[in-house]
Amino acid sequence: MGxxxxxxxxxxxxxxxxxxxxxxxxxxxxRKQIEEEERRKRETEEQLGExxxxxxxxxxxxxxxxxxxxxxNTELTQVSNNLNELEEQxxxxxxxxxxxxxxxxxxxxxxxxxxxxxxxxxxxxKRQIQFAYERSSNLYLELFFSSGSLSDFLNKNEYIEQxxxxxxxxxxxxxxxxxxxEQKQEELSMAKxxxxxxxxxxxxxxxxxxxxxxxxxxxxxxxxxxxxxTADQISExxxxxxxxxxxxxxxxxxxxxxxxxxxEEIRMAELAAQSSWRxxxxxxxxxxxxxLLANLIYCEAGAEPYNGQVAVGSVVINRVxxxxxxxxxxxxxxxxxxFSPVASGRLALALGEGRAxxxxxxxxxxxxxxxxxxxxxxxxxxPIDGINPKYRIGxxxxx
Numbered sequence: 508m509g510x511x512x513x514x515x516x517x518x519x520x521x522x523x524x525x526x527x528x529x530x531x532x533x534x535x536x537x538r539k540q541i542e543e544e545e546r547r548k549r550e551t552e553e554q555l556g557e558x559x560x561x562x563x564x565x566x567x568x569x570x571x572x573x574x575x576x577x578x579x580n581t582e583l584t585q586v587s588n589n590l591n592e593l594e595e596q597x598x599x600x601x602x603x604x605x606x607x608x609x610x611x612x613x614x615x616x617x618x619x620x621x622x623x624x625x626x627x628x629x630x631x632x633k634r635q636i637q638f639a640y641e642r643s644s645n646l647y648l649e650l651f652f653s654s655g656s657l658s659d660f661l662n663k664n665e666y667i668e669q670x671x672x673x674x675x676x677x678x679x680x681x682x683x684x685x686x687x688x689e690q691k692q693e694e695l696s697m698a699k700x701x702x703x704x705x706x707x708x709x710x711x712x713x714x715x716x717x718x719x720x721x722x723x724x725x726x727x728x729x730x731x732x733x734x735x736x737t738a739d740q741i742s743e744x745x746x747x748x749x750x751x752x753x754x755x756x757x758x759x760x761x762x763x764x765x766x767x768x769x770x771e772e773i774r775m776a777e778l779a780a781q782s783s784w785r786x787x788x789x790x791x792x793x794x795x796x797x798x799l800l801a802n803l804i805y806c807e808a809g810a811e812p813y814n815g816q817v818a819v820g821s822v823v824i825n826r827v828x829x830x831x832x833x834x835x836x837x838x839x840x841x842x843x844x845x846f847s848p849v850a851s852g853r854l855a856l857a858l859g860e861g862r863a864x865x866x867x868x869x870x871x872x873x874x875x876x877x878x879x880x881x882x883x884x885x886x887x888x889x890p891i892d893g894i895n896p897k898y899r900i901g902x903x904x905x906x
Contacts, residue, residue: 816866
């Protein structure tokens with residue numbers, strides 16, 4: 508065929524490719540990466556939502572605790588005022604007790620004097636009674652017969668009257684001393700009773716002081732601890748939210764990069780469909796291409812039926828034939844981000860252990876000989892919604 512004939516054939520092939528229906532989609536690896544990254548982003552957004560909800564609850568709890576603490580602080584102010592009043596009452600009561608102690612001491616001294624006076628008056632009265640008892644029957648006769656005259660007798664009778672008056676005075680003084688002593692005893696008893704009451708009131712005041720001090724302090728301590736704990740939880744939740752936001756930002760950047768990659772792959776797919784294609788006879792296979800291709804087929808379609816293994820091998824050879832992709836089997840298979848077994852290390856393991864089966868070698872031989880059962884498809888993957896494949900073979904779709 509001459510040069511013009513070859514140009515006409517190429518032009519016809521280009522026009523034919525342009526008229527063929529085309530499904531433009533990314534490679535399986537890119538689709539998987541996008542789906543996985545979108546799933547992770549959704550999970551992170553859910554975690555962020557849960558964290559923000561938790562943070563909202565913690566802030567509400569913090570506000571509630573802060574309000575409770577403010578109320579308690581107000582109560583503490585009242586407690587402080589109560590304590591001041593109690594301290595004043597205690598000081599006043601202590602002064603009253605001190606004054607009463609001094610009064611009791613004076614009353615006890617007065618009582619002692621009253622008892623002494625009463626005892627003295629009692630002794631005097633006792634002597635007077637004894638004297639009167641012993642001499643009262645003969646006293647008037649003695650005075651009568653011993654008087655020299657009536658005038659003398661009357662004078663002695665006045666003495667008797669004075670003596671009687673004195674005796675009466677002694678008795679009255681004794682009664683007065685007895686009454687004074689009893690009054691002092693009553694005063695002392697009342698003073699001691701009042702003092703006992705003062706001590707009881709003082710004790711009550713001190714109990715009230717302890718009660719006032721403990722009434723709110725425990726709640727304040729507990730509320731403060733809860734407030735600090737909640738503040739720590741809020742800090743942790745805010746840090747977690749910031750981390751999730753940063754993670755979402757990174758995931759969005761990853762998705763942007765993957766979508767950019769997807770757009771590039773779409774462009775490459777369109778370009779491949781419209782590009783020139785070599786004939787299989789124009790390809791020079793290197794030593795080891797058969798081994799490499801058979802092991803890739805094993806990794807991608809080892810569990811597929813034989814025609815599925817041929818189809819995967821056909822995609823590789825179609826890329827070798829397309830001017831858009833590398834022109835060697837090695838270049839196509841190891842092109843960055845194209846075949847997942849390369850990135851995961853499964854291909855390297857298969858190559859190291861020679862895992863390719865006889866069927867995989869047979870499929871490699873067929874496609875390297877020019878056989879294709881998927882036309883000029885340059886992509887394959889597991890089925891996914893939204894893709895209208897040209898071929899569906901085994902567990903893969905081809906486009």
